[in-house]
Amino acid sequence: MTRRLLEDMSVVAASVRYRDLAYLVLSDDGIDPGIGHSHIFSWDLQDDPDDPWGYAGATYWTTVDMAISRHPLQQMIAISPHGEARLFGSHDERDERIVAADGDPRARGHLRAVRTIGEHTFVAGMGRQVYRRDAVDRWVCLDRTIRPAVGETKGFEGIDGVHEEDVYAVGWDGEIWHWDGAAWRQQPGPTTHVLTGVRCGSDGQVHAWGRRGLIVTGRGADWRLLPQDPLVGDIRDMAWHDGDLYVATGSALYTLVDGMLQPVGFGDDVPTGFGRLSVSDGMLWSIGPKDIMAHEDGRWRRIA
Template identity: 25%
Template sequence: MSADLEFTNAKALDKDSIYISGSLDSMPAYSQHTRLCILDFQANHLWSKHDVDWWNAGLEIFVENDDTEWQLLALSNEGSIEFICSSRNPIVEKIPGAGVYSTDAKGWGYMRRLRQIGDHLYAVGGAGQVYKRLGANHWEHMDDGILQLPTVEDRLLLADINGATEDDIYICGGIPGAYGLEGRLYHWDGKQWSTLILPTTERLTAIHVDDNKKIWICGTNGTLLFGNWINGFKDLSSIDDNQLFYSLTKFNDRIYLASNLGLYVYDGTAIKEVRTGLVPELQDANVIDAADGVLWSIGSKDIARFDGTTWERIHHPDNPPIGGSSINGGKP
């Protein structure tokens, strides 16, 4: 089946390959259906894809123990995780209790993000759900003090989890408050969670870990925070910034931010729009990610990569070309 796609998630694998999820334009919004696609310039077939009957909430690479083989992971909003690797058929695990309509759902809500930190996988979701994978089909709560009752009205919606080590982890999100969904940030020190003081009330959406002392967090209304749990966080955004930042990453000593208004970069002084030289310019960006010396930008319909010198737009075969199948631009 071929149909127009709206890209929803992405994970950069290396300079020549990326894992992308998308929803079909022909189906209602947030339908329980996702197309998972792999772009690989080194493969015999540029694109490979398969469809699943659930909504994708996150993508991740997982290297288990001393195994050097990648496993590509896709998390459903109901808490199922598909594992794909070249040496075996795909397998699926389910986080017990997660989700809304799953038969084992406890009422906490949908899952939102999946990450490998250290040797383990971690996942977060609604009502303060935080899980750690201890082994195959062995997921356990690690949300003591954060997990809410399923009946709570003001629900904590966790959006991301990331950390330098497994005893230095951050989770972020938002909870209803006087100013709408207000940001929340927590830190795990290996024993317990602590709530961190924020310089903003804006909802937080994503975390990038540079090292254990350099943590970058983005959010609504142009929010960009920098700091750590020991020294606190500083708000680097200005009152003129009104972008909704979905994700962020570091590339060539700059922080790039994906937003509903396009691609932005923090150059150490201010947040500025990235001009790629592509025709047309990037209109939005859902995900920004870097791997193997290449920066990848994924918008609702647009795929582009940057090698530090030149931007290139990449055509997905399920969508009409944007300004041609592939266009090279100039410097940002």
């Protein structure tokens, strides 16, 4: 991708599949944000090291999140708030609708997050919705027992897990719910402020985040706040890479060291924006609307 392309378009989301293969969703800066659309690109060094960028199509809906699906094929998945899904990769391309016999986002509320945990892809959203993709175009609803009462506004903003029987979903009113593969249990969280995302480490430790520097950490029924300066702004993403927990806001990238945020240095090539993180195969991408930076083998380099 050239810098020229990013003059007219902005990166909405990106997911790294391998250190030499990734997928991105871009939006056109000249189109009204209220008009749903997404442009999908691939970045494939094996295909062409000198020009790795390829156009993979467009959608007529807005992408809210994306991930790398593993089952039954390894490919990118981008989702809309209303339940549309686009999958691309492994010589396959398809559109699906996230819907089950007892769950439909068009009736229940917007979807917010998609995350692959173990071999399956999970989706979460408003109304405490949770779906799991069990096969091609087959989605199973997992939230039957935790739906809000009539007139009650609740919802999940993020989902992640150590494995498929150790999953956490977080969201409105600081809610933290745990799925053990058979049942959901609400955990006693330390805040009533909305939690907008969650990330699980391989050691089982969980971090959730929100606005104005809000970070909570724990697991099971044991959670605590990690106080930060609210001036750092809204936290938008976290990712583990090379033993460090990276934390992105819209204006900076940090690592969490002894419970405190420490700014990341980029040398002379400092990105203008941040907000999303993706890690796979030993490579971390820091993604902003007009910048993509990669961290590998202890060094940063610019992708776009």
